[in-house]
Amino acid sequence: MEVKEKKVGLENEEYIINMGPQHPSTHGVLRLVVALKGEIVQRVEPHIGYIHRGIEKMCENLTYQQIIHLTDRMDYLSAHINNEAVCLAVENALEIEVPERVKYIRTIMSELTRIQSHQLFWATFGMDLGGLTCFFYGLRDREKILDIFEESCGGRMIVSYNTPGGLMNDIHPNFQNRVKEFLKYFRGVIHEYDDLLTGNVIFQERSKGMGVMTLEQAIAWGLTGPTGRASGFSCDIRKHNPYSAYDKVTFREILYTEGDVFHRYLARMEEMRESMNIIDQLIDNIPEGPYTAKMKPVIKLPEGEYFQSVETARGELGVYIVSDGNKNPFRVKFRSPNFVNLAPLNLMASGSKIADLVAIGGSLDLIIPDIDR
């Protein structure tokens, strides 16, 4: 006997809800238009542009030194690495060799930035999934890195420490001791992170097998950073195209094959440990020397196109500069990792429950001002 399903009532109707722009779990002002059938997500449509400030256009009116402070405000949790990208692009264009000391300090600072960014990821990701304790633990340890930044750079989070050719000023005499102290401290407490979340059964149930991206999909969508590496896509710029002092250190590229929420989270946890190893290898060998190369006060790049990519805490940040020989760039384009990582959200989340959308969005570790720029 055939039973014909009656196409009336609510069971076939889609229910559209708005997440954001003011929503605590979108980590900023991202707006997601979610089509639901019951509790199951049918479609997710990200609406961006709520924090579009026109940074790329603004760069065309600024000199190369002035661009640096705008890049801080794109991905503010990887502020130092963003600065480095522009500096490296300008230095490569001018064919300037920066002193060894600068390379070492930049690398150490970048890795510290990566650790504090992942700590904040851990804190907010735990909070998204309902564990408020993570927030307090994560930010407690993050403050110690910010103290190190403050001592040398003057800023806590937005550092603007790099300039084309070197650094703003030399590191604080206390720097090496503080970093070593921090590493010792953090190695002692990082197991608390694992105790709280990684081994937690509730957390594993909520994150394993969720929002899966296969290797093919990850490559096709251009996922980078821990998000891409959790799917098995070997995309670490530090490894494949080393800049600064990354060619002098040995470290492991964290690769998983599962590509779900849990492994994206694991990749970040492991990266924190790898970053500590990288700092270990460099901190005692910072060479003596000047902290900046000799630069002209007005930087004019020769005519041409320049590209430099770096590995931020979220993936590959590319800086593309077109110069027409003036002191201002003709065009600047940033290839921001968050914008690319956001794109497959629909693919990841459709078919899952609405509560899991928060977990999937959190595991991408999005920074909205970096998406909109």
Added chain:
Amino acid sequence: MKKEEFRDNETLEQLKEGGANVFVATIDSVINWGRKNSLWPLTFATSCCGIEMMATGAPRHDFARFGMEVYRASPRQADVIVVAGTITNKMAPVLQRLYEQMSEPKYVVAMGACAISGGPFYLNSYNVVKGVEHVIPVDVFVPGCPPRPESLLYAMLQLQRKIETESMKSRKKRSQSHNSI
């Protein structure tokens, strides 16, 4: 810092009306005491300042000491909106609507250079609102890019002082007293 030493903004206390009814003044002080010690902020963060706002709520700079620990995600439950970050032309109507959804009494803290004047995006940018005051009325401004957590704490204490000076008679509805552009 002791409360007696916390008097650098001397004009603020002059807002307090002299010669109020004994009964009204007593009720005022009780109401103000309650309001100022349970300011619940809205989780509204657009960019970098939001991270510093989170740091203010974190263990080292514990917000909760002053009765502000409960971050509310819904504007209907919040007392104070800390505008943390840049407001763009696309975001401005949303911010205004959030403000209108909050119930009286409501307060606004403009945190950071972007919320005060557009900050680093004041010149050359085509999409940034040059000061959140163009959209909603502001009680306290916090300078900095981004301000330190201590600055935000200081601003919240200033806001508490401001609340202390209010009285039933003088308090107009915020939405009526401000003409947004």
